[in-house]
Amino acid sequence: MTQHFLLSAEARSLSLAKVARLSDEEAWEAFKMVRWSETEGEPFCPRCGCAGLYTYSKRKLWECKACKHQFSVTSGTIFASRKLPIRDILLAIAIFVNSAKGHSALQLSRDLDVQYRTAFVLSHKIREALAETADRSLEGHVEVDGAYFGGYAKPANHKENRRDRRLVANQTGKRRCVVVMREREGSCLPFVFGSEDEATKVIGKHVLPGSTIYADEAACWDVLHARYLTKRINHSECYSDGEACTNQAESFFSRLRRAEIGTHHHISGRYLHAYAAEMAWREDNRRIDNGELYLMATFAALKHPVSRQWKGYWQRSA
Structure with missing residues (x-):
């Protein structure tokens, strides 16, 4: 094995x-x-690039001979x-x-x-x-998917007082959607929105023309057919159908969900984009040794x- x-x-x-x-x-x-x-x-001066420097003996500082800028490491x-x-x-x-x-x-x-x-x-x-380091354009075979994080609404104690928490009127308003674009065997590019349908314009900016989009059955992705060759998968029937699947996008969400549940326990919507970008970096570099990750x-x-x-x-x- x-x-x-x-x-x-x-x-x-x-x-x-x-x-x-x-x-x-x-x-x-x-x-x-x-x-x-x-x-x-x-070292050289971070302002003017001059390599001529004075070195301070008492403190770990340098002073540029050209522009007199003092700086540390x-x-x-x-x-x-x-x-x-x-x-x-x-x-x-x-x-x-x-x-x-x-x-x-x-x-x-x-x-x-x-x-x-x-x-x-x-x-x-x-x-x-x-x-x-993650701001780039994607091309080729790109999977697109969204998942919701945060905004947990605690159910009422008694069953007769409980409401359908899937309805907007019964939510906290803090729920945010992370939409990821991921090249197959490539990199991830996550963004945070209020809902999935807000992501279509951003997808158009970051996925190059001529690419193939893979998405699920959500109606918000219908507009992608006008710009890209789009292959869809209905997750209520199966998780993949030939080439049509979003398994690598789901892999990213699995890592982000595990970070939320098992490590941080709560991620504020205010900082969700930062955690999503971190998990995208970890997912992109998951086959690199930890010493190289440290240097990167x-x-x-x-x-x-x-x-x-x-x-x-x-x-x-x-």
Whole structure:
């Protein structure tokens, strides 16, 4: 019997213990190598690109000889204005990517011995950096499907007082729909809407002409026949019919649902897009070893600019 990739030795190339044992100097050097990988770790000014720098002896800072800009290894990145040691940030990234179904902020706060707020913002900064790598167009054979998350309406205690929770009038209004477009044997592209029928315009923008769309029997996908060769599957009769199926889209939803139920227990509609993008990244890279995932996430974070959503988040939202 063929062994699953995640059970093989090739899937394990990252040791959390080694990351946790890094000294401050080793962690700083690792950050340098990742951020300025194109110059083999030699820093240059993030504003003007000048390689002529003054080095401060007391603090780990540089000053550009051309524009006089002072910067550190995290200046201008999503980790700018950090308070955590660099080693703790590297450990947080390693823990984050090592979890197949995601990692909750509460668990990360315990792992790092930091406040929940710190872990919450740090996790979302990593998610934002990963989501930035997923904005692309899809082509070829593309599966489209939607699933609803959140907005749970608790049934009344007595049976005679219960209402049909499928009706809009009896819902909380917080229910959101994640619609995913997924290339067969390719990447996922998720979006969040109020309902499935809002997704058709976005599908037209991100799926290139000439592609083949695979969708279920929902009436909202009927308009796709005008632009694409569209093959449908009626899930009330079977889950696949030859080529017509949405099994790979359902695989993405399975991962997102497991993250919601088993890891986070609740995902706010306000942040649902971030969790969906994270799960799309995990699904796209599920056959890559954890050491490579760690480098990919670190590189994405250090190439991402300062987050306008998460920098100073608690000062705005406390």
